[in-house]
Amino acid sequence: MSEHIVSPKIYLAIFTTLMAGTGMTVWAAFQNFGKFNIVIALAIATIKATLVVLYFMHARYSPKRTQLVIVCSVFWLAIMLSLTLADYNTRRHEGRLASATTCYRA
């Protein structure tokens, strides 16, 4: 397998898309979508991150085992987030998450 060289044209196209994505994030943040604001922000960020991984980091042209490692990182992150949040959201907190008034009163 010979090395794949990504052309500057693709890099520029990705860069332009990332810039547009940044603009969209800021625009979306000033609109009121209720609880969907965070969903939209994270969706745009994830699209941007995927583009960076695929093209700037050459993941699309990498060997399968490298791609497997990349997918694993997302998978492990998902385990950490989902199991911890599942725990927090199903546990009783006696009314509040932390007794901030006693711990952190300024």
Next chain:
Amino acid sequence: MHRTGRLYGQFETLEQQKETAALGMWVFLVTEVLFFGGLFLAYTVNRSAFSTAFGAGSNTLDIKLGGFNTVVLIMSSLTMAMAVWSAQVGKKKLVSIFLIATLGLGTIFLGVKVIEYKQKFDHHLIPGLGFDMRYRSEHPTATDDPKEMAIEKEEVEKTFAVDPDTNAHGQLYFSLYFAMTGLHALHMIVGAGLLVWLIKGSFAGRFTPQYNTPVEIVGLYWHFVDIVWIYLFPLLYLIDRHR
């Protein structure tokens, strides 16, 4: 030992040798994902519990500086990618130029971060003694627009009406803000060091189409740091801008 891209005994081809190096870097980046992931997790749990204070804290950040930094960092990712391309096609001069551009943009990012941190010190928004979310609106400076300060004061009072412990919960927001952006900035500083090393190598003409693994691998690291910022920007700066 000076690495010049000769084939080591355990590899069959240079291609395989390079792929192995990149795979090793990716494994390191997996640990980095989980490292930052812990902070993002702490952020998620606290933000869902204290959303009012987090929104108020987020609104004290300067969106222009944050947005500018996002643009700067994405541009530095482009120049980094172009440095890798220059090495792959054997344009030795361009490698140096693009690496220096990347370092310059990275330095601008850190400089803007310094300005932002300084503002937080001035506005009593550093967690600890003296932290006060009301301080800013109660102590306007000569350059502040009185109309804007009146709006800001009203917003802060609204926040305190909803959450009387805003000063306690705001400290959680700012602790996470400084931990996350601080760790990110630390990664940028390490990246800048690596870039200086690469630039020295590029001046010596070390990076060629046959041997450009260091540029490629530092590139992976640099893009990863960019990705972290892609998430940090909306999560820290844009929580509650739509009122």
